[in-house]
Amino acid sequence: MQHPEIKMAALHDDGTGNVHALLRALVAEWRAQGRDVQGLVTRPGPPGAACSADMVLVDVVTGDEYLISQNLGKDAQGCRADPAGFARASQVLRRAADAPAALAVSNRFGKLESLGEGFADELMALLSAEVPVLTVVSAQHREAWDTFTGGAPVLAAEAEVVRRWAGLGPQLAGAVAVG
Template sequence: MDTPSTPVALAAIVHAGKGSADALLLEFIQALRAQHYRVYGLVQGPAIQKGDHSLRTVQDLDKGTLYPITQNLGTESSACRLDIGALLHASEVLRQALDSHADLVIVNRFGIMEADGQGFNDEILALIDKGYPVLTVVSHTYLPAWRAFTGGLAVELEPEHQALWNWFESSRQAA
């Protein structure tokens, strides 16, 4: 990431375990929307049960559409179940946010795909390049990759309501 000429409104909620920041993020989004802020992007969605297995999803905050992002590789498989094609399909939501006049864009995770230089990285860069505040979630596991990706320019937030509000207000003042 090149050093920008203006402050970057990019932050990650740093959490310790799977799903531990999801409820906080959804509550924050609801509170922002209650104050008429425009929040777009993707959040972790509910699992979809398909026969004897479940698929993880991401959900479009604007339309509510669910995008299954994992695939069934069988019960004996230990390979990564993320479906790259499905992630590409879901990334359209983030590309549409580029024209949304959003007050905040949510990217559900900076996870294994993003840590490997794939996933939603291009969309994150495009959003911040266009000046949108971007908020994501990152686990301690991927924190070193997050720091490398952002060049240390992103804010790392504790999973607390006040930390989210403080960052959001400061990102709005910087715009």
């Protein structure tokens, strides 16, 4: 069971929509309203790009970009994640913890975070600083998410649901969590 003082949630990425576009749109909306939202979102790839396209994160405050993938060649089977790229981008999340931000976003709780790598340390620093965190998780990493967070909610990838969770929208019946 999640501790009530922990405010962390993930958008459910079921693979049927563009959850990253939703996260980018919500962050842009909130920042346009003057909200102190900090963190990293995924830059969209070129139209029709294959999974071999560069993975780039964007600092929502400065617009700085961080390449977090490496080109391993067309026949490579290994993970393309670049630890050095993650290390460079991690400064954005550390800054959000130090500020502290009103809300921090992180592009994804994925394979690396499920192994205690990637942005796992930065997510814990944000929680320690009592900064609410919003990220994305797929079903593949849901069990690791539940273990890492102690059961933080996974939200339906719908704008109003996320706004309610963040306290930045109509306070209706509460956010809708996904099983």
